Amino acid sequence: MVKKQLPDWLNSSLWSSNPPPPPADDPSPSDHSPFDRKPVVPVTPPGAIEPPEPVKVEASDPLLDDAVSDHQDEFENGASSVSSVVEDASKQAQLLHEISNKVISLTELRRLASQGIPDGAGVRSAVWKLLLGYLPGDRALWPSELAKKRSQYKNFKDELLLNPDTEIIEQIDRDVMRTHPDLHFFSGDSQFAKSNQEALRSILIIFAKLNPGIRYVQGMNEVLAPLYYVFKNDPAEENASSAEADTFFCFVELISGFRDNFCQQLDNSVVGIRSTITKMSQLLKEHDEELWRHLEVTCKVNPQFYAFRWITLLLTQEFNFADSLHIWDTLLSDPEGPQETLLRVCCAMLILVRRRLLAGDFTSNLKLLQNYPSSNISHLLYVANKLRSHPG
Incomplete structure (x- = not known):
């Protein structure tokens, strides 16, 4: 079988970051969940988030040239x-x-x-x-x-x-x-x-x-x-x-x-929350099969362990309050409806930390995804929008 190649626009060092140091200890079991139905999985204490690595930009891909030239300073140093x-x-x-x-x-x-x-x-x-x-x-x-x-x-x-x-x-x-x-x-x-x-x-x-x-x-x-x-x-x-x-x-x-995600009777149906999480997993596989395979096959990180909260709470727990409002501006404005956009944003979150995930194992990757690092939200939404227009 021919291995599916990563799209050129995802090979840009825009997505590069150095892998984090090995975790000091294992995640501890959670005794609280945002929903009663959330699987009990390991979580990391709030203080365990490593600061994000600075993002280096190279406008070497034609798909990124315009955006990078317009926002070079924003990506590297933050907009003035x-x-x-x-x-x-x-x-x-x-x-x-x-x-x-x-x-x-x-x-x-x-x-x-x-x-x-x-x-x-x-x-x-x-x-x-x-x-x-x-x-x-x-x-x-x-x-x-x-x-x-x-x-x-x-x-x-x-x-x-x-x-x-x-x-x-x-x-x-x-x-x-x-x-x-x-x-x-x-x-x-x-x-x-x-x-x-x-x-x-x-x-x-x-x-x-x-x-x-x-x-x-x-x-x-x-x-x-x-x-x-x-x-x-x-x-x-x-x-x-x-x-x-x-x-x-x-x-x-x-x-x-998002009604079907909240209905417990539909959990295992084609429209319930587990089906929605599967769609996110398939979206990642479509755009970045290498990362999908490492996470779900090699490391056996079930996407339910982190994406359940991402999706059901509309990312309100993964970012600070002001950034959540910015993300919601985009979710609510999509004519396709908020769920499709939400799944693209979730997929973009994985791609933005792909180098760290590819270098990690089950424990370190779960820590990272359950305590997502601070991000440039405009940059994150830009990547999510790219997933709409450039399938793998």
């Missing part, structure tokens, strides 16, 4: 603060212009949002609501649609929070309390943090009551948190005060795209 500010201001102006139109072009909005949405001016809040179908493309309909949905959510609270399921509440309470303990927005004794926790709690209870086929699945709080954070930080007071209602409906839309 001045150029970054200018770029963000330009993106923000374009997005503001688009969402100010009487009728918004979702095609253009997706194109702009896929490159990342700058913080500020409530742009991300409005764009995410549009991308998730919560706001209609016709701006004239916004006031009536928002009033109707917000009133509907109030009725849900009045009707569904009276006699909630005790078992579900206990699980939701535990998870909400440990949502992003590093962020004062969600954690701490302040009244503000407590009110935000209460909003997450109410949304999750109502969702569970309205969706008896799924109810509540451990870890949903992590998927909910970015939506609520973005909407609550909308500078428009009317929007911020209605963040809970807006978040509920956007959460329903988002979960609907």
Whole structure:
């Protein structure tokens, strides 16, 4: 059998990094998982992450020439603060212009949002609501649609929070309390943090009551948190005060795209979470068979050991909060739907550390993938997009 060759664009030293030193000790068994169904596998203590190696760029491949010449400084040293500010201001102006139109072009909005949405001016809040179908493309309909949905959510609270399921509440309470303990927005004794926790709690209870086929699945709080954070930080007071209602409906839309991953009865079906993980594995094999073979055949690293969390929690636990929001800009803006993009991003994460993985064994590779190193997110998303246009 002829060994499948790696595409030329993946041979660039853009993906190079030196292998890490041997691990000091073996991973210890996990006693906590983001979902009840997550396999019990070894995990590494948080302090065991090695700093990422600097990425060296060589614009030797024609497929990479344009991108590398445009972003050479960004890849090697990080974009200068001045150029970054200018770029963000330009993106923000374009997005503001688009969402100010009487009728918004979702095609253009997706194109702009896929490159990342700058913080500020409530742009991300409005764009995410549009991308998730919560706001209609016709701006004239916004006031009536928002009033109707917000009133509907109030009725849900009045009707569904009276006699909630005790078992579900206990699980939701535990998870909400440990949502992003590093962020004062969600954690701490302040009244503000407590009110935000209460909003997450109410949304999750109502969702569970309205969706008896799924109810509540451990870890949903992590998927909910970015939506609520973005909407609550909308500078428009009317929007911020209605963040809970807006978040509920956007959460329903988002979960609907990943619904089969949360349904335990479908775990082993052609549409369940294990099937989704298999698709990610096949995508890696298609683009980098050498890496796929080393991980899954030689080292016997089952992708469920790391990809289960990556996929079900939409990468919210693998990157810092700000970087997660940037990744979500791209996930939500893809016309094919977020899941296909998510799988490409997961595959790109493996390719970016391929040298270290190829040099590693089961233990070191599992450590690396369960504690993914800091990365340039724009660079990661660029590679993920390459996987769409350049199959192996």
